[in-house]
Amino acid sequence: MTHLVDPLIKHRNLNTHDYKTLALSSLGGALEFYDFIIFVFFSLVIGHLFFPPDMPEWLSQIQTFGIFAAGYIIRPFGGIVMAHFGDLLGRKKMFTLSILLMALPTLLIGLLPTYATIGYAAPILLLLMRLCQGLAVGGEVPGAWTFVAEHVPKNRIGVACGILTSGLSLGILFGSLISMLINTLFIGEAMTSWGWRIPFFIGGIFGFLAMYLRRWLKETPVFIEMQQQKSNEKNKQLPVLSVLKNYLPQALLSMLLTWILSAGIMVVILMTPIYLQKQFDFSAIESSQSNTLAIIGLIISCTVYGALADKFPIGKVLIYGCIIAVVTITCFYFSLENYRHFLFITYPLAGLGIGVVGAFAYFMVKAFPTNIRYSGVSFSFNMAYAIAGGITPLLLSVFTDFFNKLAPAFYVISLFSLGAIIGVMLLLSSNNYFAKDM
Template structure:
């Protein structure tokens, strides 16, 4: 019966339930990622409110980004625990729980007292809530990829993962829109007095809405088949221990791919205002609007590259896509001295090129069999993002301020050249990918 279901899953087209699963997963992921990322869009205001007023701006910004990075460092712990129960008890339960664990701390950040009221307790409370957000998102992203990949037909897994990744990037897009609206409707005094709280309170409400919508999702057919066959009892080992014991090469490759992904997302999209404003002199509004366009390009690119992985070799798609990022980044860097008009052209292009990261989850979900898939993807993705994402968020301000104003771009070029090499290596290993999706 399992073989018959697998054959039907491979041949059928996307059905209404598939579209429902994809749309609700992507929408919920967008809202949850908005909650996680909105912090960085208001880092200047947060830095001035949660640290002493006489602290140098660069130091308060560095400490603010340190708190932001703490969310990444917490990811592995949340990812490992939630993936463990996701592999044993079901994908849907953890997929729904993660969004609740994100909504609560986001809402509380919007209610926090500032340094002027409680002194150093303010940044401590902020740090604790960021850690809670990191724990939640550590289970959300790998769980979302696993969830949609196990729902759709085999020849639509790339499109599903790319669409889901696009949905996550739409969280950044939503953050950009909110940032622009806040800048347009509130002056500096209002922003520092109370308006900065609005994006976090709204984000918390978004999270509760997304949690409510996810109750309409169904458990994945692959996990239900595992339950029927008793496969969750096949080994007494913890899923993560089995991953490290039997799938270390896949873990290593997934970790390196996540490093490439984090470089594209963090440097090109999330922290771009640090060097575009500080080193190249663009206005806050110009950066916000052009980043909005770049994020839209990123979302489109994720869907396109996900679609291509279903049609062509995943290794070839990754290799060519990463080389495109290198070329687009060089053009982007070269145009930054040409003024705002070129920024509005080259920034969306490089954002679109970074959409190659939408193809990476296709490899990750197929690198591990169903019984340890959630744990394998969560461990690899979160360990890598905890290190590379946190360090990137922490180091970009330092590199941009004290070394070269092009340092962030050089970093992206180097890491995506590594990505092209990984794509070449994957071409040789594609026969080893899991066949159950």
């Protein structure tokens, strides 16, 4: 591609249209992480209601997390299909479809009958809803990153992707606040009878609202010009096959970065409130309040690191950012036993530290050319997230309970150390991993 349209070649600041695109693009990712956190926070209630009452609590929890993991395992298939048509037919069409397919199952989970009503059909229906969600979310976050990267000016791709990643964190914050509110208002019978359903109703309504608002989005100018240039050409190869054949190193690096991202957000942010209560006897209020501060820190630093990616080589940003993450994560986890009164300092600092993940999307969207960008980002992100996102909660729960309660710390520290190594490699490569049209 020799001549790209204005939004990708002009150096300018983000304007009102860019911020509107960012806001509307963030809604789907926010819904995904909202759905994650309410499922985890209400997993005890769900396990109690959707499995036989005489089943041991640990077994019902494992099966509940297994159903949850199924949504992650199937997401690569949904991501590949949606990205394929997104590269061929347009980003906006698949972008709108994905949020519809996310919102509907979320709403239906809130309407599902329980084991007491329909027996084993209850967990089967719950599994089916999770699979539908997994198919949809496979195209959502990669689609959002691709969409905004092709809308904003070239010199603002980093901050745009950082803001978008911050938007995902807003979904976590919203889910955390809703969960706290529901747990405060509904106790005992009120919770098990219908209180647990309310967060899923809210998520479904939120999703349909987001889908309605997205009708104001326009197709990316980069995709439109690409279609005009190849209007007389036939697409001879599936986009995902082109990714594997011609951009395998970029895909592997993107998968590793996704693995690190999943560890930072899933372990440090999403799983930690329950971890603090079970392993270190913090109260639910202390855990929730400190977690809220950590999420706010993550939101701020994702944007900051995205902006830094626009100013400095991405390798350098990863090196310093991941080292800072290792230091703050170490301080947080290893202070919980003997310096627990520092929780409201160390946990927010850990949230700030892992915000380097806000710069990861900058590399992913620049690693693949326009004609396969959606497929490249989607394949890499979803394959890694399916494995890491699906098995991490279960494995860390087992290792923490039976081997070492600091297992989450060692896991996350190791991965962010890997991030620094990737940064060194990218710094030495002099941007050889970037596509020529980016």
